[in-house]
Amino acid sequence: MDGINLVDPDLYEHGDPHAVWRWLRVHDPVHWHPPTHLPGFWAVTTYDNVRAVYRDHARFSSAAGILLRPESHGRDPGGGRTLALTDPPRHGELRAVVDRWFATTSVRAMEPPMRSAAARIVRDAVERGSCDFVFDVAARLPLQVICTLMGVPDSDHEAMFAMTSRAFGAGRAEDRSTAHFEILQYFEALVADRTRRPGDDLVSALVTAMVGGRRLSLDEVLLNCDNLIVGGTENVRLAAAGGMLALMDHPAQWQLLRDEPGLVRGAVEEVLRWTSPATHIMRTATVPVMLDGRRIATGDRVTLWNPSANRDDAVFPGADRFDVRRSPNRHLSLGSGEHLCIGALLARVELRILFEVLAAHVARIEPDGRATRLRSVVVNGLERLPVRLTAA
Ligand code: HEM
Numbered sequence: 001m002d003g004i005n006l007v008d009p010d011l012y013e014h015g016d017p018h019a020v021w022r023w024l025r026v027h028d029p030v031h032w033h034p035p036t037h038l039p040g041f042w043a044v045t046t047y048d049n050v051r052a053v054y055r056d057h058a059r060f061s062s063a064a065g066i067l068l069r070p071e072s073h074g075r076d077p078g079g080g081r082t083l084a085l086t087d088p089p090r091h092g093e094l095r096a097v098v099d100r101w102f103a104t105t106s107v108r109a110m111e112p113p114m115r116s117a118a119a120r121i122v123r124d125a126v127e128r129g130s131c132d133f134v135f136d137v138a139a140r141l142p143l144q145v146i147c148t149l150m151g152v153p154d155s156d157h158e159a160m161f162a163m164t165s166r167a168f169g170a171g172r173a174e175d176r177s178t179a180h181f182e183i184l185q186y187f188e189a190l191v192a193d194r195t196r197r198p199g200d201d202l203v204s205a206l207v208t209a210m211v212g213g214r215r216l217s218l219d220e221v222l223l224n225c226d227n228l229i230v231g232g233t234e235n236v237r238l239a240a241a242g243g244m245l246a247l248m249d250h251p252a253q254w255q256l257l258r259d260e261p262g263l264v265r266g267a268v269e270e271v272l273r274w275t276s277p278a279t280h281i282m283r284t285a286t287v288p289v290m291l292d293g294r295r296i297a298t299g300d301r302v303t304l305w306n307p308s309a310n311r312d313d314a315v316f317p318g319a320d321r322f323d324v325r326r327s328p329n330r331h332l333s334l335g336s337g338e339h340l341c342i343g344a345l346l347a348r349v350e351l352r353i354l355f356e357v358l359a360a361h362v363a364r365i366e367p368d369g370r371a372t373r374l375r376s377v378v379v380n381g382l383e384r385l386p387v388r389l390t391a392a
Contacts, residue, residue: 030043160186
């Protein structure tokens, strides 16, 4: 295969990245990707190699950043300071500050309000008849949930929805960065408020935490807030919308879910595998490492391509088949090891509730225009999904 370019956004908007990953898995599973507008990096595409790197935080560090970025942008400002961008032992200390909000008991307690919110969202979309599933359905529940956890007052949820839709959804790059800046400004005000009057929420936990024997700086708190709001909204939105499209493309599987609601739990795993919303995650080698016969030098960037690992036939028989009954289904969509997604349980519950409510209240979902894909090397999935919903 000539001219492999995994960082060309066209590939994700219009092309077939799975064809490229399939070739790499067979012919060059640890591939040296020469510099483009981004610096050169190793591209790791098979399941076993991706999993091995995720689980080896000593030799593959997160502290210099977990996403490819142009050399001219300099160091990632979150490097060594946010949950995702720290190594042990600081990573463990930071994770302990926010852990309890994502633990089983907290997530279980949120199920009834999540179910009511999902029912409202789906009812509104059905009443409207036609809608953009990405904007009107998939994006709403995760935003509401993460706002509640972070202590954003209910009266501000709609404003936050508007800002995150502009920052992470469709639209011009300039408008996206302005909206992102507005989100940070919003959190700066919330942080000031919670510093004066701490409450029982994630922002207060970050403001009052002692990590490494000192309080977090304002920048550190804001960067972690950003991490949580981005992680909490974008990925679930992409999984929900991509899952809906897969079910529309496989009507027999949608009918199966409607007939046997007990299958939804397994369907969520298949939706996560199929959609793999995080396209790549990066590490930096801390020592020379041999990986599948390739010599990786200290300081080299090593990228893990989740959507590729999740279509590896060696682990998932018939990997290109969408099958809500697939078992076992040990996909890597939520990462693995030390940095395993902290919102893994929350994301699974949000997706389960959303698909349970949809299967119960919607008989038919049909396309109502052209679905468009995101032009992104970082997140994988749909920008718009116009649909027509018919009530059950
Ligand atoms: C379908 C939904 C989701 C997907 C596909 C996803 C994907 C991932 C992946 C692949 C990682 C590992 C990053 C690494 O190893 O460097 C991760 C970590 C993380 N995710 Fe998620 N995520 C999802 C939902 C959520 C939710 C709901 C939250 C809620 C706040 C969240 C917050 C985070 C945070 C803070 C981390 C960093 C954890 C750490 O470094 O210890 N994610 N996520």
